[in-house]
Amino acid sequence: MPLSGSFTTATQNQILDTLAGNNIIDGPLDGLELGLFHSDPGEAGSLTDELQAGSGNSPGYARTKFSVDMASTVSGVGEITNTAQIDFPVASGAWSNIGYAAVFQGKSYTRSIVGRTNSGQFDSSGNAQSYTRLMIPASYCGVLHTATITSQAMEQPDEQISTSGYHWNVTYDGTNSTLFAQDINNNATNFVRVISGPLSGVCFDLVGEGTNTLLLDAPYVVPEEDIIGSKIQVLGKVTLASLSGIVHNDCASFDSTTQLSPSGIYGAANSGDGDRVYIHEQNQTMAVMTAMYDTFGFSGGCGWRKTGAASTADAGGCVINPMEIMNHFDQIDDDFANLMTKQDADWTLTSQHWNAIGQKLNSPMRARLQFEDSSGTATPISVTSGQQLSIAAGDLKITLD
Numbered sequence: 001m002p003l004s005g006s007f008t009t010a011t012q013n014q015i016l017d018t019l020a021g022n023n024i025i026d027g028p029l030d031g032l033e034l035g036l037f038h039s040d041p042g043e044a045g046s047l048t049d050e051l052q053a054g055s056g057n058s059p060g061y062a063r064t065k066f067s068v069d070m071a072s073t074v075s076g077v078g079e080i081t082n083t084a085q086i087d088f089p090v091a092s093g094a095w096s097n098i099g100y101a102a103v104f105q106g107k108s109y110t111r112s113i114v115g116r117t118n119s120g121q122f123d124s125s126g127n128a129q130s131y132t133r134l135m136i137p138a139s140y141c142g143v144l145h146t147a148t149i150t151s152q153a154m155e156q157p158d159e160q161i162s163t164s165g166y167h168w169n170v171t172y173d174g175t176n177s178t179l180f181a182q183d184i185n186n187n188a189t190n191f192v193r194v195i196s197g198p199l200s201g202v203c204f205d206l207v208g209e210g211t212n213t214l215l216l217d218a219p220y221v222v223p224e225e226d227i228i229g230s231k232i233q234v235l236g237k238v239t240l241a242s243l244s245g246i247v248h249n250d251c252a253s254f255d256s257t258t259q260l261s262p263s264g265i266y267g268a269a270n271s272g273d274g275d276r277v278y279i280h281e282q283n284q285t286m287a288v289m290t291a292m293y294d295t296f297g298f299s300g301g302c303g304w305r306k307t308g309a310a311s312t313a314d315a316g317g318c319v320i321n322p323m324e325i326m327n328h329f330d331q332i333d334d335d336f337a338n339l340m341t342k343q344d345a346d347w348t349l350t351s352q353h354w355n356a357i358g359q360k361l362n363s364p365m366r367a368r369l370q371f372e373d374s375s376g377t378a379t380p381i382s383v384t385s386g387q388q389l390s391i392a393a394g395d396l397k398i399t400l401d
Contacts, residue, residue: 001381001389003101004397005369009043012400022196022231026139031106033063033363034086034396036098036389045102045365051095059093059385063104066391068398079399086391091383098389099380103367103398134277134337136238138193138203138322145179145234146195147172149227154218167207168218170227179234180209183318184306185279185287190236191325192216197230203324206234240277240289240304241316277304278338279318289315367398 007015017023036058039049051058066086071078151171181189190206192214199222208215214234277289288307304315326336373379383389 001379001391002372002374002395002397003369003391004372004376004399005101005367006399006401007367008045008365010045010364011366015400021200024139024193024195024201029068029080029105029366031065031363032067032366033065033104033106034088034391035063035102035104036061036088036095037100037102038097040100040370041102041365041368043368045368047365050102051098056093058091058095060089060091061095062089064088066396068396074397077399077401079397081394081398082391082396084393086396088389090388091385093385095383095389097380097382099371099378101369101371101396102365103369104363105366106363132339134320134339135323135326136320138191138235138324141191141235141237141322143233144190144236145176146231147174147176147234148231149229152222152224152227154221166218166221168204168216168222169213170216170232171213172232173212175211177209177211179214180206183239184309184313184315185318187279187319187321188217188237189239189317189319190234191322193233193235193324194227195231195233198226199230201324203322205321205325235322237319237321239316240318240320243277276340277318277320278340279320280336280338287318289318369396369398 006012014023014025018025036051037049038051041047041049051061053059053061064086067083068080069083071080073079149170149172153169154166179190183189188205188207191203192206193203194200205217206214207217275290279287279289289304290307304318306313306315306318309315320337370378371381381389
């Protein structure tokens with residue numbers, strides 16, 4: 001059944017702002033899911049009439065992942081379409097009067113871990129025979145706040161790094177005093193990305209704040225003309241708890257064989273036996289985080305533990321720097337992270353971003369579409385129990401209009 005529609009107003013505005021130099025749109029369009037609606041969600045993207053999976057609503061319903069192809073021109077209009085058939089779950093009850101669909105974009109980051117074995121052993125400098133560098137792009141982190149820089153000043157050089165290192169104190173429009181936080185390694189949990197002006201795309205660690213000021217870790221002097229009037233985003237870093245969907249205090253994630261299914265982190269009773277993440281600093285010190293399950297009576301239950309810390313200390317909130325700032329070479333902040341796995345087969349690491357209070361970030365609605373017949377006339381459909389709704393490859397078409 002053909003589906004056609006356009007990007008939502010919010011996505012169109014992001015595209016226009018990016019072209020005008022006032023934004024960075026987070027592409028590519030990956031992590032996409034298709035949802036079904038009884039009525040039109042509209043250009044604003046209302047979720048009030050999406051199908052529900054509960055009894056008496058649309059049993060068995062769930063949003064379904066898919067991917068899109070490169071844009072092409074059809075009948076003088078540019079469009080993107082689905083690369084493969086989209087199969088929704090088999091309905092376990094009637095799904096009635098489905099007239100519309102919507103495209104959602106999640107914030108998950110997936111990476112294949114290929115050919116890793118349990119032979120990797122780290123020395124004090126972080127060298128190993130087998131490991132994977134965790135290089136997570138800033139675009140896969142969640143936006144917590146957006147503002148415009150109104151003034152800036154350079155603080156005294158940070159004596160812990162060198163005379164060439166500076167802290168950059170900026171004032172922004174509006175007020176907020178909840179943007180700065182640290183994990184148990186004293187690493188900043190949030191960072192700032194410039195999204196307009198000459199420094200668009202540059203990222204800085206957020207190391208302090210006031211009600212309308214941010215103290216940023218800047219390894220170089222930033223001229224005022226390059227930043228005043230520019231827009232910025234405050235984003236939350238990916239945490240250990242978000243790797244492979246592991247959320248701290250979730251003992252059900254670990255089974256008796258210490259393997260998290262279907263692809264995740266290998267937990268263990270002893271700190272040397274589970275998968276580890278090494279968070280490095282430029283001076284070659286490191287914090288070692290180990291996935292463990294509840295054998296020693298951790299008050300936090302299953303999850304991540306820091307080597308050398310109290311067994312009750314939950315390390316799931318420890319952060320991994322985005323790749324855009326991990327080469328700033330500041331010795332007081334973490335520069336990069338490595339994963340050493342005990343598994344001997346290829347697997348996939350997925351990170352789903354969570355906000356500061358442990359809630360999944362909502363997936364934004366990117367496009368809204370309407371079910372049509374072959375002549376382009378709106379045609380609502382229904383699915384009976386035991387039936388599976390499928391959208392053939394090329395039948396989902398999205399334009400900018």
